[in-house]
Amino acid sequence: MSEVTIFGLGLMGSALARAYQRAGVSxxxxxxTIKKAEALEAENVVVAxxxxxxxxxxxxxxxxxxxxKSVLTxxxxxxxxxxxxGRTIIQLSTSLPKQVREDQKWLAARNADFLYGAxxxxxxxxxxxxxxxxxxxxxxxxxxxENLLGHQGxxxxxxxxxxxxxxxxxxxxxxxxxxxxxxxxxxxxxxxxEGIDLQKFISMFPDNERIQHHVGTIRDGTYDQRTATxxxxxxxxxxxxxxxxxxxxxxxxPNHIGTLFDKAIKAGYGEEHVMALxxxxxxxxxxxx
Ligand code: NAP
Numbered sequence: 001m002s003e004v005t006i007f008g009l010g011l012m013g014s015a016l017a018r019a020y021q022r023a024g025v026s027x028x029x030x031x032x033t034i035k036k037a038e039a040l041e042a043e044n045v046v047v048a049x050x051x052x053x054x055x056x057x058x059x060x061x062x063x064x065x066x067x068x069k070s071v072l073t074x075x076x077x078x079x080x081x082x083x084x085x086g087r088t089i090i091q092l093s094t095s096l097p098k099q100v101r102e103d104q105k106w107l108a109a110r111n112a113d114f115l116y117g118a119x120x121x122x123x124x125x126x127x128x129x130x131x132x133x134x135x136x137x138x139x140x141x142x143x144x145x146e147n148l149l150g151h152q153g154x155x156x157x158x159x160x161x162x163x164x165x166x167x168x169x170x171x172x173x174x175x176x177x178x179x180x181x182x183x184x185x186x187x188x189x190x191x192x193x194e195g196i197d198l199q200k201f202i203s204m205f206p207d208n209e210r211i212q213h214h215v216g217t218i219r220d221g222t223y224d225q226r227t228a229t230x231x232x233x234x235x236x237x238x239x240x241x242x243x244x245x246x247x248x249x250x251x252x253x254p255n256h257i258g259t260l261f262d263k264a265i266k267a268g269y270g271e272e273h274v275m276a277l278x279x280x281x282x283x284x285x286x287x288x289x
Contacts, residue, residue, distance in 0.1 A: 008065035019127025030054035118170035129154035
C-alpha cells in the first residue's frame with residue numbers, strides 16, 4: 001500500500017509526484033494516457049493500470065487534472081465509487097464553488113472525506129519552501145493529511161471548514177491574473193508600436209517579478225516554456241464565465257478576454273506560454289477582440 005495516489009500526470013500532477021518522491025513518501029500514480037507514466041515507472045514509482053487499482057492503493061487520493069468535474073469523471077462509475085469508503089480525496093484540479101459543494105455531498109454519501117485545494121505556485125516550486133497550496137474543508141480531515149501536504153511546500157495553508165472558500169478565492173485571484181495579462185499585453189503593444197524597447201518598460205518595475213517574467217517572455221519570444229499552458233489558463237477562464245452564470249453576476253470581463261484566448265487557441269498556440277496571446281493581439285491592427 002502507498003501513502004498517497006496521484007491522479008493526473010500533467011505538468012502539475014508530475015510535479016506533485018516528484019516532490020513526494022524526493023521526500024521519500026510512497027506513491028502510486030495514475031494517468032488517463034498511461035504512456036505519460038513511463039518516466040516515473042522507470043524510477044520505480046507504482047503505476048496503477050486502472051482507476052480502481054489506483055484507489056485501493058492508498059488511503060489518500062490526490063486529483064490534479066485539467067477537468068473541473070474530475071471527481072465524478074474519475075470516480076462516478078458505481079463500481080469505482082464503492083471503493084472510496086474511508087478514503088480522503090484532495091481535489092487540486094481547478095474547479096467551481098458549485099461543483100466543489102456537489103462533490104463534497106457526493107463523496108460524503110460514499111463515506112469519503114473531501115478537501116479542495118488551489119495550487120498557487122508554478123510546478124517547479126512544489127516541494128520547496130515556496131510551494132504554495134491553499135486548502136479548504138473540514139478541519140478534522142485537514143489535520144489527518146496536514147503532514148502529507150506539508151511535503152509539497154512551505155506555504156500550505158488551511159483556510160477553514162467551508163469547502164468552497166478556496167475555490168471562490170482562487171477564482172477571485174484568477175480574475176486579477178487575467179486583468180494583469182491584458183494590461184501587460186496592451187502595454188507591450190504600445191511600446192513596440194511606438195518603437196520603445198520592452199526592456200525599458202520592464203525596468204520601470206524592478207520589484208515586480210510578474211511583469212519582468214511575462215513582458216520578458218514577449219520581449220524574448222520565449223513562448224515555449226514548461227509552465228501552465230495557454231490552454232490550461234483558458235480552462236480557468238471558462239470557469240470564471242461559468243461561475244458568473246451560476247451566481248448571476250456580470251460576465252463581461254471574462255467574455256472579453258475569452259475571445260482573445262479563442263483566437264490564440266485557433267492559431268495553434270494552446271501548448272505555449274500564456275503570453276503567446278501577444279502573437280494574435282499584435283497583428284490586430286487596432287480591431288477590437
Ligand atoms: P496539463 O499539463 O495540461 O495536464 C492535464 C492533465 O489532466 C493530464 O494528465 C490529462 O491526462 C488530464 N486530464 C484532462 N482531462 C481529463 C479527464 N477528463 N480525465 C482524466 N484525465 C484528464 O495540466 P496541468 O498544468 O498539470 O494542470 C492540472 C490542474 O492543475 C488544472 O486544473 C490546472 O488549472 C491546475 N493548476 C495548474 C498550474 C500550472 O502552473 N500548471 C497552476 C495552478 C493550478 P492525459 O495525459 O490523458 O491527457
